[in-house]
Amino acid sequence: EPEVTQTPSHQVTQMGQEVILRCVPISNHLYFYWYRQILGQKVEFLVSFYNNEISEKSEIFDDQFSVERPDGSNFTLKIRSTKLEDSAMYFCASSELAGVYEQYFGPGTRLTVT
């Protein structure tokens, strides 16, 4: 069964450093998403991406964040200068189409900022 994959599973970085989180969405899916979940808190939408551009972004997704689809398979989230409060689980998701179609989530990358 096709699945969304994410690397690395755990990333530890120092405050102020740049990190890139990688995702490989399901191959025939067209919509891609990033979410984060701070430990013990709710899942928070960051950004949706379609046709090589951002469709929607939340208030959390400020200038420190960027997304890219550098090739036909990868979808990346870059945090330019990490803060302590960026420590969270980051989930990538993809869906075949938008709206009515379910989103398939990857296993997540646990980001720890020290």
Added chain:
Amino acid sequence: GQNIDQPTEMTATEGAIVQINCTYQTSGFNGLFWYQQHAGEAPTFLSYNVLDGLEEKGRFSSFLSRSKGYSYLLLKELQMKDSASYLCAVRDGGTYKYIFGTGTRLKVLA
């Protein structure tokens, strides 16, 4: 503002039926989703409602009333493996933005 409310925690017995409620106030509405999330894992899709009424899928059913801003997830014949968090999420109308509730942690006891 955007708000989704769910009970924080529920407990039920193996073999029983449990109903998890979700109320939402969002600026727009274009569908309500239920996800299951086991501790330390990613959410997995359970159901989707966009029209009023009941959607049934095996042991799981989900109900929606758009006029009341209300949904519930019904789990029948509970099994120990159903112990997990259940997340209610709304797609904001006309956007690709999804708003999640804090989730309901369900404990199934033997």
